[in-house]
Every structure is written in structure tokens, then in C-alpha cells.
Amino acid sequence: MTSFRNTILATAALLLSAAAAHAQTPFKIGLIVPMTGPSQSTGKQIDAAVNLFVKEHGDVVAGRKIEVILRDDAGVPDTTKRLAQELVVKDHVDAIAGFGLTPLALATAPVATQAKIPMIVMAAATSVITEKSPFIVRTAQVVPAVAGPFGSWAAQNGSKKIVTVVSDYGPGIDAETWFNKTFVAAGGEILASVRVPLANPDFSPFLQRVADLKPDTVFVFTPSGMGAIFMKQFIERGLDKSGIKLIATGDVTDDDQLQAMGDVTLGVVTAGPYSASHDSAVNKKFVADFKAANGGMRPNFMAVFGNDGMQVIYDAIKKTGGKATGAELVEAMKGDSFESPRGQVSIDPATRDVVMNVYLRKVEKVNGELYNQEFSAIYGVKDPAKGAK
Secondary structure, eight states: OHHHHHHHHHHHHHHHHHHHHHHHSOEEEEEEEOSSSTTHHHHHHHHHHHHHHHHHHOSEETTEEEEEEEEEOTTOHHHHHHHHHHHHHTSOOSEEEEOOSHHHHHHHHHHHHHHTOOEEESSOOOGGGGGGOTTEEEOSOOHHHHHHHHHHHHHHTTOOEEEEEEESSHHHHHHHHHHHHHHHHTTOEEEEEEEEOSSSOOOHHHHHHHHHHOOSEEEEEOOTTOHHHHHHHHHHTTGGGSSOEEEEETTTTOTTTHHHHOGGGTTOEEEESOOTTOOSHHHHHHHHHHHHHTTTOOOOHHHHHHHHHHHHHHHHHHHTTTOOOHHHHHHHHTTOEEEETTEEEEEOTTTOOEEEEEEEEEEEEETTEEEEEEEEEEEEEOOHHHHTO
16 A cells, blocks of 8 residues: 555656646747848837737746747748748747748748647738648738728729739739729729739839729738838829829838838828727837837837737637647637737637738828828628638
């Protein structure tokens, strides 16, 4: 009996020791974003938001010290995949996060599946991404959820004949598809759908085609960071004085670059999930803290997606007591709900995609600075592309 009792005690001690050792093991997050290259503004915004989140929420969760390992993929898919593999094999990360563009997320999805760890998509916005691995959870926007409602709004608010101009890759095609679908269903006419190469974009010849077609409105989608290029060429082609109304997804009048674009943006109507001027206590604190921590830099929607990605990770660690497997962490992320700087968001348990508000905004001057001022909202929007399947 004594021997049996000693065996039980010894086993219990080993289990406690193992649990204690696990609790002391850092929870490592591999953050892969473009810190250089054409999409570097996306990487810098997300990285800054992640750092701020850890600073303000603490670097220990459920007994696990949080360690973020930053890697720059420069926006190159092969590099993203290689970095993810190295983070898994050499650094033994518990989760990977970031992914500044759709091709980067798609390249990495098989790594998450093989490693069986959560992959938190904080930027890439094509609808299909979450279907590429059961370990993907997205806190970034989903483009059809923005473009679909916006097409209906445009038709109901004076636009009759539109040319769409989008960057020629997944999110741009999603934007074109869902804007056109709802705009036509509401009685509008699409005169042409124009796709601009993603690499080294030159919008000039495509804008000339817009001028020749003489629509009453042009709808535009570009990825974050390229809006300034578009606006410059829009002005150079004289389209700002042509009488053609410009409407766009919020990526074009990105908060990060809006002030530098100048007064030509005044009056531009966009649809998007976040504006730095969003009127809530949570957002006002976020903006103030973000600026204070980053030399006055204004947060954009990518910063908020990064913030929300960290919130989802922290919540899952807490829910699972700090010692869950990758599959258990993903399960804990499903249905997570909280107030973000952009408003209430949640993770759809069925799709692992964000459920978010979509705001209609107009560029206006506030205290001498340009902002996307919200004037209407559509609440709790899910990805319509998945609902259509």
C-alpha cells in the first residue's frame, strides 16, 4: 500500500512539475509582415500595433510569457513561406501572424496546416483565404463584406454608370465582383471593369480609359499603401476636375497617407471597417496611445487588424489556461467577441473570419487635418462570398 501511495505521489509530482515547466515556456508568436518593399506601410502599422498591445496588456498571459519574433518578408510569397517554416522548425513558435497581402497568406497556409498551429491573418483580405487551412483565423477585413454593401449604396445614391478600377489580384477581383454584383442588382450599369497590375502599378493608361468612357462615377480598389500613387495620377490626368465622382474602398484614402494626399481627397466617399476618427472611447485611447508610442504616426486600419489579432490570441490563451494545442487554440478563437477600436467585432465560428461593421465615410477637414468622417454604418457584416456558396 505504501509503495502504491508513493507511486501515486511521485506521478502527481511529475505532472505538476511538467505543468509548471509548460507554464514557464514562452508563448512565441512569429510575426511575418513586409517591413520593406511596396507594402512596408502595412508591416510598420501592424508591428507598431502589436508592440503597443503587448505593452498595454502585459507580456504574461495565463502564466505564459509572450514573445513576438518579427520577420520581414518584403512582400515576397516565397520568403513568407520560408520564414514561416524557419519560425516553426527553429524557433518553435506557437502561432504565426501578419501576412500583408493575399499571395503571402496563401503561400503560408500549408505550413500552418502541417505544423498544426494558429495562423492569424492580420492584413490579407481575399475571401478564400480561411478556406485554405483549418488553422487560419482572420482579424483583417474581408473585401466582399465591404464592396458588396457599397455597390448597393452607390446605386441608391446617384451613381448610374460606373467604371471599376481594381488592382489585379485576389482582393481586387473580390472587390470588382461584389461591387458590380450589388450595383447592377440595384439598377446600375457597369461600363467597364479595369484591372491594374499589382507590381509596379501605373494607373495612368487605365485612368485615360475611364476619362474616355465618361462614367458618372469611378469605383477604385488598391491595396493599402498604393492609394497615394492612384490619387497622384488621378490628378495628373485631370479627372479631379472632370465631374466624374470618385468612390473607393477605404484602402485608397488610407489614414496613414491621407494627410499627405492633400485637399484633392476632400469629399471622396469610401467604405471601410475603420477610421482613425471613429467616435468611441476605445478608439480615442487607441489613437492617442498609438501616436504617443510612434512619433505621432496616425494608426490606420492595418494597425487595428493587428491589435485585434493580438486580442484574439490573448483571449484564446486565457480561455485554454495557457497549455492548449494549436487546434484547441483555434477552437477557443471561434466565437470570440470584443470591442475593438473599430467597434464590436467577433470571429465567425463557421468560417473563422471576422464579423465587422462597415462604415461609409467622406473625407473632411477636422481641426486642419484630413479624416475619413463616418456618416453611416452597416453593423455585423459577414463575408457574403461564403454565404453565397
